Amino acid sequence: MRPAEYKMAEGGFGNGNGGAIPGNLIVAANTESNSDYIWSVKAAGLPVHPARIPAALPETFIKFLTRRKDLVFEPFVGSLTTAAVAEALGRRWVASECMLEYVLGGQHRFFKRMAA
Numbered sequence: 776m777r778p779a780e781y782k783m784a785e786g787g788f789g790n791g792n793g794g795a796i797p798g799n800l801i802v803a804a805n806t807e808s809n810s811d812y813i814w815s816v817k818a819a820g821l822p823v824h825p826a827r828i829p830a831a832l833p834e835t836f837i838k839f840l841t842r843r844k845d846l847v848f849e850p851f852v853g854s855l856t857t858a859a860v861a862e863a864l865g866r867r868w869v870a871s872e873c874m875l876e877y878v879l880g881g882q883h884r885f886f887k888r889m890a891a
């Protein structure tokens with residue numbers, strides 16, 4: 776029994792995996808093929824970032840490691856995924872990205888799609 780009162784299985788860390796990298800710790804589908812971000816960025820004639828991460832990834836760590844109003848720093852923000860998640864969770868954020876067009880596209884994460 777661990778201090779947080781969860782129970783570890785006998786030998787739970789005892790498997791000999793020959794140094795293999797463990798399986799995923801966070802499982803999150805990257806199914807953003809029809810998102811507002813993509814729709815909006817394409818409509819603006821900007822490139823869709825080719826290596827976006829699922830929002831569940833920064834969301835997990837922001838919730839785990841920060842409180843509301845804390846400052847989240849993302850040095851490789853790309854399409855602003857981490858920034859949008861941080862803002863939605865009530866955190867302040869600062870980010871850097873070397874490709875201006877990705878930031879210009881990423882700002883669309885903060886726009887609401889206009890009703891037709």
Ligand SMILES: C[S@@+](CC[C@H](N)C(=O)[O-])C[C@H]1O[C@@H](n2cnc3c(N)ncnc32)[C@H](O)[C@@H]1O
Binds near residue numbers: 851874
């Ligand atoms: C894997 S992508 C990040 C994608 C981002 N998490 C998202 O969901 O859109 C890494 C980003 O780091 C940027 N990058 C690479 N080197 C950089 C540097 N030295 N300073 C700032 N940004 C950099 C790349 O342009 C790229 O957009």
